[in-house]
Amino acid sequence: MSASLDSLYQQVILDHAKARHGDGELPHADAEHHERNPTCGDEITVRVALEPGTDRVAELRWQGAGCSISMASASVLADLAPGRTLGEITGLVGEFREMMRSRGAGEPDDERLGDAVAFHGVSKFVMRVKCGMLSWVALEACATELAAA
Amino acid sequence: MTHTPHDTQDEPLDDAEVALLRADFPILEQEVSGEPLAYLDSGATAQRPRSVLDAERRFLETDNSAVHRGAHTLAALATEAFEEARETVARFVGAQPAQVVWTANATDAINLVAHGLTAATLGRGGEAARRFALRPGDEIVVTEAEHHANLVPWQEVAASTGAVLRVVPVDDDGVWTLADAAAVVGERTRVLAFAHVSNVTGLVAPVEELVALAHGVGALVVLDACQSVPHRPVDVTALGVDFAAFSGHKMLGPTGIGVLVGRSELLDALPAFRTGGSMITTVTLQTAEYLPAPQRFEAGTQPVSQAVALAEAVRYLEAVGMDRVREHEEALAERLVTGLGALPGVRVVGPPAGVARSGLASFVVEGVHAHDVGQYLDAQGLAVRVGHHCAQPLHRRLGVAATTRASTYLYTTTGEVDRLLAGVAGVRAYFGAEAVA
Numbered sequence: 001m002s003a004s005l006d007s008l009y010q011q012v013i014l015d016h017a018k019a020r021h022g023d024g025e026l027p028h029a030d031a032e033h034h035e036r037n038p039t040c041g042d043e044i045t046v047r048v049a050l051e052p053g054t055d056r057v058a059e060l061r062w063q064g065a066g067c068s069i070s071m072a073s074a075s076v077l078a079d080l081a082p083g084r085t086l087g088e089i090t091g092l093v094g095e096f097r098e099m100m101r102s103r104g105a106g107e108p109d110d111e112r113l114g115d116a117v118a119f120h121g122v123s124k125f126v127m128r129v130k131c132g133m134l135s136w137v138a139l140e141a142c143a144t145e146l147a148a149a
Numbered sequence: 150m151t152h153t154p155h156d157t158q159d160e161p162l163d164d165a166e167v168a169l170l171r172a173d174f175p176i177l178e179q180e181v182s183g184e185p186l187a188y189l190d191s192g193a194t195a196q197r198p199r200s201v202l203d204a205e206r207r208f209l210e211t212d213n214s215a216v217h218r219g220a221h222t223l224a225a226l227a228t229e230a231f232e233e234a235r236e237t238v239a240r241f242v243g244a245q246p247a248q249v250v251w252t253a254n255a256t257d258a259i260n261l262v263a264h265g266l267t268a269a270t271l272g273r274g275g276e277a278a279r280r281f282a283l284r285p286g287d288e289i290v291v292t293e294a295e296h297h298a299n300l301v302p303w304q305e306v307a308a309s310t311g312a313v314l315r316v317v318p319v320d321d322d323g324v325w326t327l328a329d330a331a332a333v334v335g336e337r338t339r340v341l342a343f344a345h346v347s348n349v350t351g352l353v354a355p356v357e358e359l360v361a362l363a364h365g366v367g368a369l370v371v372l373d374a375c376q377s378v379p380h381r382p383v384d385v386t387a388l389g390v391d392f393a394a395f396s397g398h399k400m401l402g403p404t405g406i407g408v409l410v411g412r413s414e415l416l417d418a419l420p421a422f423r424t425g426g427s428m429i430t431t432v433t434l435q436t437a438e439y440l441p442a443p444q445r446f447e448a449g450t451q452p453v454s455q456a457v458a459l460a461e462a463v464r465y466l467e468a469v470g471m472d473r474v475r476e477h478e479e480a481l482a483e484r485l486v487t488g489l490g491a492l493p494g495v496r497v498v499g500p501p502a503g504v505a506r507s508g509l510a511s512f513v514v515e516g517v518h519a520h521d522v523g524q525y526l527d528a529q530g531l532a533v534r535v536g537h538h539c540a541q542p543l544h545r546r547l548g549v550a551a552t553t554r555a556s557t558y559l560y561t562t563t564g565e566v567d568r569l570l571a572g573v574a575g576v577r578a579y580f581g582a583e584a585v586a
Contacts, residue, residue: 002182002183002528002529004182004528005525008524009521009524009579009580014580017580018581039536040520040535040536040551041536041541041550042518042551066518066520067518067519068517068521068580069520071518125524128524131520
């Protein structure tokens with residue numbers, strides 16, 4: 001298969017699309033947000049629970065249906081979000097968004113983004129950027145809501 | 150056109166003639182992802198032959214002007230070309246020129262009828278329009294398989310008038326029958342709206358029988374002909390439908406132009422949905438009188454060069470022969486359905502192999518999302534449509550969020566279908582779905 005396709009579907013993405021970390025319900029969530037991609041019908045609900053009395057994420061779980069890019073990016077996010085404050089979450093989403101809009105330019109910071117750097121290749125496929133962003137946008141909305149509360 | 154198919158009109162389209170036709174379509178000559186482009190998305194938008202591109206350019210270079218106004222030479226030339234285009238399109242679908250209304254696209258054409266009914270219900274259009282007025286409890290019937298363009302406008306009519314939207318259900322394959330429709334259509338039915346050919350399943354509706362059913366209870370028939378007029382002979386008069394809608398860009402023509410064909414007595418009585426310039430006779434500060442159909446429905450500046458190009462597209466299709474287009478695509482569909490059905494983990498929706506379907510096939514690859522299927526195929530130069538194809542209720546009924554659709558046209562080769570089959574065969578292994586299923 002072509003090198004171009006493999007740069008989109010990196011092994012990390014294919015693995016996360018199958019393993020799906022954080023897939024499931026989260027009872028007693030402090031915030032939840034639903035996002036849809038109307039062009040392909042993909043949807044996802046992201047739920048977040050904070051460590052009691054703090055603005056630090058204890059757990060992120062999600063439920064959704066979609067392509068391997070959107071599912072893998074939610075799975076990666078479930079690994080990355082716990083332990084971060086709401087402010088850090090907003091910063092992380094901003095960094096991820098910047099990478100996704102880069103059209104393949106630059107070198108993403110793997111110290112900060114962890115497995116999410118695998119999505120750098122997705123940024124070259126403009127029609128798939130929204131797939132990769134779906135759960136991140138949902139988490140961002142959760143963080144905004146919690147910060148305002 | 151650059152080839153001369155006229156002496157072979159009795160013969161089916163074969164590979165040699167398709168190769169000649171393809172030479173008329175510059176866009177098909179390119180490579181995508183390092184492979185020859187196999188364009189299998191004509192159901193979404195068809196490609197245009199050079200003659201259609203040339204006709205639009207020629208018009209713009211020599212005749213372009215505002216139509217139906219002005220006394221100068223170009224105004225006369227443009228008006229003549231515009232109205233000749235109407236005659237050509239009318240002849241193509243078995244109608245009279247006055248029955249053809251230019252619209253922006255098929256969605257616009259269906260909205261023209263739907264909003265006309267709402268306007269009539271509000272009392273617009275005078276005595277003549279009362280036949281269209283809906284009362285609370287009147288029923289509009291659609292099918293579960295409709296494209297959003299033939300569903301959402303009817304939801305609006307129902308919400309605006311108090312009419313009830315009723316739905317002919319489909320089975321697990323997305324198929325519905327005359328009997329299914331007969332179980333829903335009743336004394337209160339005022340409109341029966343359905344696709345002649347489904348853009349997802351390729352199912353061909355029994356139009357004449359459905360017209361008899363609807364007319365038996367005094368209901369109007371609105372036919373979504375977007376996937377039929379480009380791909381098979383359609384005679385709206387012989388079919389007996391009241392209204393039919395189709396788009397230019399799906400039949401080798403330009404975007405930005407669609408067609409509503411209506412029975413003359415209905416078009417003459419239907420209230421105008423869009424009003425303004427070009428559709429009036431006398432205007433005062435408080436009131437206006439309107440032109441007869443079709444001009445009454447053509448407010449504002451019209452897509453003139455697009456109409457001219459669409460007429461050229463019609464001439465191209467007529468030169469090939471619509472019976473031959475239909476046979477060619479049905480043979481390709483049979484090859485698609487049989488081939489896809491033989492692949493492990495691939496489920497084709499719509500009529501089973503052996504049952505007539507138009508030249509397209511939508512399918513599900515177990516364990517792999519349609520978006521991923523489409524991306525994988527694109528890397529081999531195979532252009533297919535993925536998603537819900539503007540038919541979310543149908544996909545919900547089929548139990549999937551999205552399908553992958555391969556759709557053919559007169560320029561599609563058996564080799565391209567075989568390349569698609571080979572491509573789909575590799576999808577599950579690439580995404581590691583074989584172990585999951």
